[in-house]
Amino acid sequence: FCTFLLVPLMYQPTLISLVVLLFTLSxxxxxxxxxxxxxxxSHWVNMRVIIEELHSKGHDITVVRASNSWYIKENSPHYTTITIPNTGGFDENFFGEFILSKHLKIQREQGKSFWTELKLQSSMKETFFEFHKNMAEMITRVLEDRKLIQSLQDAKFDLVLTDPGIGGGTILARVLHLPLVYNVRWTIQGEAHLVIAPSPLSYVPYTATELTDKMTFLQRVTNVLAYILGSYTLTSITEPNYKPIVQRYFGPDVDYNAFFQEADIWLMRSDFVFEFPKPTMPNMVYIGGFQCKPSKPLPQDLEEFVQSSSEHGVVMMTLGTLVAELPEDIADEIAAAFAQLPQKVIWRYTGQRPSTLGKNTLLVDWLPQNDLLGHPKTRAFVAHGGTNGVQEAIYHGVPVVGLPLAFDQSDNLSKLKERGAANTVDIVTMDRNVFLESLKAVLHEPSYRENMQRLSRLHRDQPIKPLDKAVFWIEFVMRHKGARHLRTESYKMSWIVYHSVDVIATLLMCGLLVTLVCLAGVRCVWRKVFCRNKVKSE
Amino acid sequence: FCTFLLVPLMYQPTLISLVVLLFTLSxxxxxxxxxxxxxxxSHWVNMRVIIEELHSKGHDITVVRASNSWYIKENSPHYTTITIPNTGGFDENFFGEFILSKHLKIQREQGKSFWTELKLQSSMKETFFEFHKNMAEMITRVLEDRKLIQSLQDAKFDLVLTDPGIGGGTILARVLHLPLVYNVRWTIQGEAHLVIAPSPLSYVPYTATELTDKMTFLQRVTNVLAYILGSYTLTSITEPNYKPIVQRYFGPDVDYNAFFQEADIWLMRSDFVFEFPKPTMPNMVYIGGFQCKPSKPLPQDLEEFVQSSSEHGVVMMTLGTLVAELPEDIADEIAAAFAQLPQKVIWRYTGQRPSTLGKNTLLVDWLPQNDLLGHPKTRAFVAHGGTNGVQEAIYHGVPVVGLPLAFDQSDNLSKLKERGAANTVDIVTMDRNVFLESLKAVLHEPSYRENMQRLSRLHRDQPIKPLDKAVFWIEFVMRHKGARHLRTESYKMSWIVYHSVDVIATLLMCGLLVTLVCLAGVRCVWRKVFCRNKVKSE
Structure with a gap:
């Protein structure tokens, strides 16, 4: 093909230079x-959207995966894979098991109390510790495979794109001396804003506190305590796993925190329609809702079911990638509530068929979430509150009834609730009546839908689409071999220097010294005058 | 025309709804x-670029101007004006006079010293106080004219766009209850970042300190002191002028600082190619360099002059809108240095023809700055360091020899210098040799041009053009009647609440109390044990 092109071009120098120019540009x-x-x-579900877009732009993509990977398939038309054998990874059951067999079980058996909360925290800590241990093991295996590292070096990649919810990508990028882009909401050190941007705890609520940006004094106290406890817990989960690797490969003097914060661009999977407004950084790019797209037509059987709802419309329910089953009694309560609705219900549920299931409810193994959310007949979305689902609900303007299970889910839902676009129900303590009331409110009070539609309008009104923004900044980093001019000095600084504690202490000391010298002077003068007067008066 | 359109449409309901939809959209x-x-x-020069763009998009623009306005003309095809009679405003001579007859004169007469610096500061303070007094008088006249206010209310504007370097626009927007957009680099309370975004003084240099984002301990001390002094000075300049108006029209309880910070969108006339990276806010939109555009061909005589420079190229010099003359001896030194260059020189200079002027130097009353900067023969830009000129130099990738005169100019130039893209010369102490050396360095060392070209590439590589961004966000605020979801709670908070001082104090007190109670307990137990032992041993 090239030779074919070159023959006519050999006689046309202008055209040749044009082709050379185009080739250089391309x-x-x-x-x-x-x-x-x-x-x-679910994090991979997001990453895959970006990968497919990058692939369509002609980029060559290589993905590192664990041999027992749950979602990341070995064969794809969009990328090639490097499979790390015998790694823990995390599989189908890892977090699902945790939610159903530990988290939910503890709550149901022990009721709501301070001790239940402690037990939940400790069980969550255990699970996350194991998760990060596996992730640390995986990157260790990568680093120990000298042949693999050599081949990665030889491949001359332009950048590493990683999710800093695990530490491996950052470590690998540094080993290969490559520019680094984060596709991020959580880092191993916490929520991304809290990690990298100044986040005054007076109006930036700490993760999972369900607080808003308007807090009372007591709420602010709670927020500060949550921050202290949360930071301590996170450090005790991730540091023991990743710090030894960092120190082994980069020397004992490397600042562990700075190491994981030194990325060129942070593609934030959120925006300020979803998040409360807070300070941000020049290298943070908001791509929240980048996975959302206009809905496509439903499969015929589903469309027929939806249309059979006539003017009442449809309610859809899914609890995300991790949970497709529920304890029998909870499922019964949910089914019983659904049965009383005039709406049709589509419910992603793989457990045993609830005995109370109404004729209006269709159980499915899988549902086309985006296409259903965008369907004009969809009236409400019963969801667990994962970030993806919440963003898609915002995009399509469908109000939410939340059944938060674990992690950040209740926090995500509380953000919708604060804007009057969602209701939440405690899945542990609720019964059919409570759930039904909540459903009815969202279905019948127009404010829920109106508020969600307002969020949808705000979210969609952007100068460029979030996915295009993501691709632009990834390509930007490739073009300029980094984005250092957008990276502040903050993350390299010690706490004392960052907050100018040393400067303020020095200035106060100087102030004190000057005051003391002045006082001594005054005292001296006073004494002289006083003594002279005394002498005179004598 | 409408009737003509409607006739065929009456029979086509689909087309009618399409037209209605298009009409609604438009x-x-x-x-x-x-x-x-x-x-x-110079601030108006910027604003006019946005106005012309908004006008071309079909918006209806009304401009408030002073009767003695310097740059803002009464008749324009792009906007209608409301002229406020008999106001001080600021005219051709106001700041130009200050620079030449006060600022430069003091420095030349007194030499460089701490006292000179104090004198300069005090003279600058005086000038700015007078300026803001005039501006406060102008907005008072507007507010007192009940007929004018009524007509403004009746006009039903969608938003107020203002430069918060003066206080009038904010006050007027609040009186009219309108959404507010700032076209901003300076506010009456200081540089916009420092006012609204968290700006740790450990790596965010205070205005006009010429410091960078990497500071030694002593530089950080300087920065904190500069911040304290600067904030105090600014408050003492603007508060006496605007606070009485705010309190008179909005009640004595209105927080003066919050009042001026409550804007929907801050269109920042800078970006992070020019500024050092620092924290920012969700409602800050960076439009730095929005006025820049590809160069147009030069007028024929100028083009001929430029071409006559052959391979040596051209040096251009201008000291901005305020200063087109210089003291005779300074002009002589500059001209003498220029005369020794093989390049041709184009110099905007309206003063008396310097006796040392070389044949290679062309004096002009006015020069097409953008077109000359974009000319391939232009080798260096001798500039005072105003933001506009610096941004245009970055856009066109032309290295700079800086002759800063006053205000933020040396600070702007220091940012280019830090990136190796400019040299600066002290106009007061320099002679022809110093100036010539500086010129030669920029002309002959390739690093200056390379660095400036790198800045240019970074600046131009944006997903949307800065001017389009500005228009998008202005229209966004009109579409959504504000942008509250992007405005943080920070500016409303007192210092104590914002920094959680009350929370930390409470937590420390509680900690202390618990410790004391524990100690008391231990002491009690100790005593009992000790006493029992004593009794036993007795």
């Missing part, structure tokens, strides 16, 4: 080599 | 009514 824009170190599960 | 995007309360001088 090399700048296209043909980048990207190494992806993803996180599995 | 009403959302077009036809906004915008009230502009600008700042005069």
């Amino acid at each position: 090399n700048i824009v296209y043909g980048g080599k990207i190494l992806i170190y993803p996180m599995d599960g | 009403n959302i995007v077009y036809g906004g009514k915008i009230l502009i309360y600008p700042m005069d001088g």
Whole structure:
């Protein structure tokens, strides 16, 4: 093909230079080599959207995956894979098991109390510790495979794109001396804003507190305590796993925190329609809702079911990638409530058929979430409150009834609730009546839908689409071999220097010294005058 | 025309609804009514670029101007004006006079010293106080004219766009209860970042310190002191002028600082190619360099002069809108240095022809700055360091020899210097040799041009053009009647609440109390044990 092109061009120098120019340009824009170190599960669902878009732009993508990976398939038309054998990874059951067999069980058996909360925290800590131990093991295996590292070095990648919810991608990027882009909401050190941007705890609520940006004094106290406890817990989960690796490969003097914060661009999977407004950084790019797209037509059988709802419309329910079953009695209560609705219900549920299931409810193994959310007949979305689902609900303007299970889910839902676009129900303590009331409110009070539609309008009104923004900044980093001019000095500084504690202490000391010298002077003068007067008066 | 359209449409209901839809859409995007309360001088040059763009999009623009306005003309095809009679405003001579007859004169007569610096500060303070007094008088006249206010209310504007370097626009927007957009680099309370975004003084240099984002301990001390002094000075300049007006019209309890910070969108006239990276806010939009555009061909005589420079190229010099003359001896030194260059020189200079002027130097009353900067023969830009000129130099990638005169100019130039893209010379102490050396360095060392070209590439590589961004966000605020979801709670908070001082104090007190109670307990137990032992041993 090339020879075919060159023959006529040999006689046309202008055309040749044009082709050379186009080729150079296409090399700048296209043909980048990207190494992806993803996180599995719902985080991978997101990453895959970006990968497919990058692939469609002509980039060459390589993905590092664990041999027992749950979601990351070995064969794809969009990327090639490097499979790390015999690694813990995390599989189908890891977090699902945790939610159902531990988290929910503890709550149901022990009721709501301070001690239950402690037990939940400790069980969550255990699970996350194991998770990060596995992730640390995986990157260790990568680093120990000298042949693999050599081949990665030889491949001359342009950048590493990773999810800093695990530590491996950052470590690998540093080993390979490559520019680094984060596809991020959580880092191993906490929520991304809290980690990298100044986040005054007076109006930036700490993760999972369900607080808003308007807090009373007591709420602010809670927020500060949550921050202290949360930071301590996170450190005790991730530091023991990743710090030894960092110190082994980069020397004992490397600042562990700075190491994980030194990325060129942070592609934030959120925006300020979803998040409360808070300070941000020049290298944070908001791509929240980048996975959302207009809905496609439903499969025929589903469309027929939806249309059979006539003017009442449809309610859809799914509890995300992790949970497709529920304890029998909870499922019964949910089914019984659904049975009393005039709406049709589509419920992703793989457990045993609840005995109370109404004729209006269709159980499915899987549902086309985006297409259903975008269907004009969809009236409400019963969801667990994962970030993806919440963002898609915002995009399509469908109000939510939340059944939060674990992690950040109740916090995500509380953000919708604060804007009057969602109701939440405690899945442990609720019965059919409570759930039904909550459903009815969202279905019948127009404010829920109106508020969600307002959020939808705000979210969709952006100068460029979030996914295009993500691709632009990834390509930007490739074009300029980094984005150092957007990275502040903050993350390298010690706490004392960052907050100018040393400067303020020095200035106070100087102030004190000057005051003391002045006082001594005054005293001296006073004494002289006083003594002279005394002498005179004598 | 409408009737003509309607006849065939009457029979086509689908087309009718399409036209209605298009009409509705065009009403959302077009036809906004915008009230502009600008700042005069170089700030107006910027504002006019946005106004012309908004006008071309079909918006209806009204500009408030002083009767003695310097730059803001009464008749324009792009906007209608409201002229406020008999106001001080600021005219051709106001700041130019200050620079030449006060600022430069003091420095030349007194030499460099601490006392000179104090004198300069005090003279600057005086000038700015007078300026803000005039501006406060102007807005008072507007507010006192009940007929004018009524007509502004009746006009039903969609938003106020203002430069918060003066206080009038904010006050007027609040009186009219309108959404507010700032076209901003300086506010009456200081540099915009420092006012609204968290700005740790450990790596965010205070205005006009010429410090960078990497500071030694002593530089950090300087920075904190500069911040304290600067904030005090600014408050003492603007508060006496604007606070009485705010309190008179909005009640004595209105928080003066919050009042001026409550804008929907801050269109920042800078970006992070120019500024050092620092924290930012969700409602800050970076439009730095929005006025820059590809160069147009030069007028024929100028083009001929430029071409006559052959391979040596051209040096251009201008000291901005305020200063087109210089003291005779300084002009002689500059001209003498220029005369020794093989390059041709184009110099905007309206003073008396310097006796040392070389044949290679062309004096002009005015020069097409953008077109000359974009000319391939232009080798260096001798500039005073105003933001506009610096941004245009970055856009066109032309290295700079800086002759800072006053205000933020040396600070702007220091940012280029830090990136190796400019040299600066002290106009007061320099002679022809110093100036010539500086010119030669920029002309002959390739690093200056390379660094400036790198800045240019970074600046131009944006997903949307800065001017389009500005228009998008202005229209966004009109579409959604504000942008509250992007405005943090920070500016409303007192210092104590914002920094959680009350919470930390409470937690420390509780900690202390618990410790004391524990100690008391231990002491009690100790005593009992000790006493029992004593009794036993006795």
